[in-house]
Amino acid sequence: MTAEPNSGYDRAGTGKARPPILELRSITKRFPGVLANDDVSAAVAPGEVLALLGENGAGKSTLMNVAYGLLDAESGEIVVEGSSVEIRAPRDAIRLGIGMVHQHFMLVEPLTVTENIVLGMEPTSAFGVIDRSAARAKVVELSDRYGLKVDPDARVMDLSVGRQQRVEILKALFRDARILILDEPTAVLTPLEVRELFHIVRELVAQGLAVVIITHKLDEVMEFADRIIVMRAGRVVGETTPSECDERGLARMMVGRDVVLRVEKAPPHLGDVVLEVDGLTAQDDRKLSALKGVSFTVRGGEIVGIAGVDGNGQGQLVETIMGLRRPTAGVISLKGVDITRDNPRHTIQAGVSHVPADRQRRGLVLEFDLAENLALGDQRMPPFSKWGVMDRTTMYSQARELISEYDVRTPNEKVAAANLSGGNQQKLVLARELGRDPEVLIAAQPTRGLDVGAIEFVHRRILAERDSGKGVLLVSMELEEVISLSDRILVMYEGKVVAEFDGGSVTEEELGLYMTGGGKQQADEVASPQEVRGA
Amino acid sequence: MPEPATEPRGASTVDEKQFALDQARYQRILSIATPFISVAIALLVGSLVILASGQDPLAAFSAMFSGAFGGTRQIGETLLRATPLVFTGLAVAYGFRSGLFNIGAEGQLFLGGLAAAWLGIALGGLSWVFSLPLMLLGAMAAGAAWAFIPALMKAKLGAHEVITTMMFAYIGRYLVSWIVTGPFKDEGSIPQTPELPVSSQLPRISDVFTFLEPNRAHMGFLIGVAAAVIVWWILKYTVLGFEARAVGFNPIASATGGISVASTTIKSLCISGSLAGLAGAAEVMGVHYRLFDQFSSGFGFTGIAVALLAKNNPLGVIAAAILFGAMSAGAGTMQLEAKVSPKVIGVIQGVIIFMVGAELIVSWAISRVRMTRGGAGV
């Protein structure tokens, strides 16, 4: 290896002065309206874990997508093993030994594990015919060597998220990756799966790989990184090691000001039961049982959090309550009125508001202007319409009020929602859903992908809703968010509520145990709806 | 490779509000510029085709122009040809606005013509005050009915309307062919229905407004203009239109917002069908005064080009329909004077759809203009 002297790495002070295998020098990347990477430099050496820390939108993923050839930088240089390289497309990156596991997995769901792993580098016999036994053997060999237990013949769509992530890692290893980039690898994992992942990462590093982990989670960084590069608003704002800093300092560096790490909230003033779900069962789109008798209540003035690994029925639960999915059994009632068979419009009008998990696909009609989006769901009701004719004057004047109340940053109410940033889009959804003054708010993943400022705004609004006596059902994959906001926490696993906790009295590890079906809570510990009703 | 800057550069985020405003302006420019650039390119391609066939494109187009706009009679002919296209253009545009591609407007047009012809004769004794509105309504109902099964299949089964409405177009054509040769055939050897009584005929515009020089344009054109205004109003000012547009853009978000996607789909495709039905009625009531096999020369399909060129704007449909009407009206003169086959219009239509569909060509052209302008400023 031709070791070019590099000052950037020595400053890291890990003591092991191994030359970097991948260096990014002065990368600048511009998107319409945003300077995503502004003169960013970073380097990683074999045998180390580099954490790229920053909040959403800081430019971490952009930087790594440049390194992987998914984006073209305006300027800058990429150096692999001391020589400057051109990475125009992923195939260049793969050839140079760079592998990347994206936040949204790049797996072809109907294909098998083996097919996914060999795709693009298929072992073939004559005439391009895939040598399936050779492919399978290689996959088995690799997964044994790194302790990644994956069934080579399973279809990816049948695997859990944690397993799918291993397939992604195997894909990189199959291509002889020496640099592995993991983009927010823990976002979808349970605490236990996170441990297993970091165990695997340690194994990889021990075998000489360089690993870059993109994350916004401070505790993970402190625990697993050898070196930390902090990014904010497209720039590198600091470089350090876990031994040289603490979480508070990292948070300040990441956000640029002091952050309240925990949400401050007053004790709840419980009101009557507003939402009651009793024995709810439903199927998913593949006609498989998704909800297996879910029962719980939400009272006015409380936030009930639902924790669980993605895909354990939370999505179907929200859809069924909203009338978007037909339950096969069970009762949903709002303030004692049965709304089980109500269609979505009636459910909304009965007083259930819904902040969907995917604001761009479900929350907003991106092509609609802001006023039209704010009327969506209420378009058949006064003041927006009468006898089927819309009152556009009122629609636009109301929109102006909501936009200023919810601090949506926009030139006017007539631009398309697509032109707003993610944070402002979410404010728009909140403005609409809270603006109609609901009895119950169902918030699914309300802060996903937002920066800290927007997260704080959303949390404040949700708490204000609770403090005004409304019921809130919060569904989130972010355990920290669930724990800090909720007054009560339900854990969902395989379509059932398997545990219930008081907010604040539970740790992420405890929740994690139940989320994977591990914990055992006595039946009488789970407050049944009957008990709550009696209280 | 630039040297790493020692000092941090300027602000790393651009003003969010300004960005949103710029984007909106750019989208507006694009939507206005696309149709004009598309027509220009299509005429260019048409010219090349004419040139390649050994004729003079300039002579051809000037002959076409004089044939379309050379005098009152010619203008009347242009409006006559534009009339069914206004309706089919509106039909396709309304479908597109709600996310549906009514490629088979031709079939609904056939059924509309059939209903108008049947009602026209059945209501023969009635005053025009009753018979004309009833015939138009009947044609709308027939067009809607012909779109209903594809609409139902789309809403309930997810069967793509491109295939089903197309199949219904063929079925409709054979149905009309049977009716004019069999049950509803006029005496004589020609397969056609009897002529409509005068009370069932749409009068010519120049017969109503007698100060105009006589020409063949009929009241159907004015009805078409009124229909365009109504469709524009529905889309912009009614709950029906709001929900149709919402579903057209994003069915998932619409469903989440409490809109029934299935019922909106059915309503929209049936409204689209009823507009196409009016096209058939206009041809039967205003031009031929009877129904026969080949009474439509693919107006339903030309309606696709009309709608796309108008960017699915109902008022734009009128202009686009007049453009295609003019080409059709001028084609005869073009053939006579410049010896160019009128079929070249089909080529121009195809290229227009292609260009509007591949909007990227236009946005690329605009971005070039922007870049050179921006470059001058730096």
Added chain:
Amino acid sequence: MFSEIFTPELFASAVRLATPIALAATGAAVCERSGIVNIAMEGLMLVAAFAGVTAALLSGSTWLGVIAAVVASLVFSALHAWASVNLRADQVISGTAINILALGITGFLMQTIFKRPGTTDSVKTIGPLLDLPAGGDSLLGRIWTWIDVALLSYTPIVYLGVFLAIFLTWAMYRTRWGLRLRALGEHPRAADTVGVNVLRGRWVAILISGAMAGLAGANLTLEQVGSFTEGMTNGRGFIALAANIFGRWIPGGAYLASLLFGFADALQLKLQLFSDTINLPPQFFLMFPYVLTVIVLAGAVGKAAAPAAVGKPYKEKG
């Protein structure tokens, strides 16, 4: 009457009538598996049919006509590829543009070359690949006649169609090309991130479907009808799309589904001969394939999922 209708000739006629649909449907399966909707099949067949007849008439060689048909279809499918892959146009609209363009251009060239609308002169059609003697009246002879008529009486492109349907099915599930093709239609970004060239893969798939449409057009004019009539494809391209859905986006499945339509067509032609017993106007027989398509589609959709990314333009960067 039954035995008069269900003869080996009916079977043979079903296969013949199915062939243009089947070739197009097989091509559509390949194309849609790559994530591209190709509703231009109708127009591509039409262009091919015209080019085939014209080239055969001008050159005097029917086989040159076949080549011309395929080339013409390839040229127009390249247009579709350029618009839908490179320019990321709406694929349905781009396909419609080609359909209308095809009607216009064939009509225009018809008048320019043949100086008349309607139908071209006739060419000598390509004969059956094998010409075997019929069997006698003995049982063995009758069985031989059955086999001869039902299996061995076809023109070359018919056999080519069967071979291609089998070959493409095998290739889709056993070769590198096939694996990549399926990945493209399900998750093009995933394919891109492992170095598969999405744009090139889709281009190839569209060109394959174009070549298939070319063969379909050639079969229609040069093996069956012998001349070109404006608009003669008569919705076969759209029926092929329905057959592809019914065949679950598998080339072989699309081929078998097309046989159903061919059979329906053959049956309605045959039944028209029995007008004394079945007293229906001819238009109803002519409607039959289209009605059947609607019925089949109503039964077929939702049973198998379309490729997840079909119809969605792919942008390489970002």
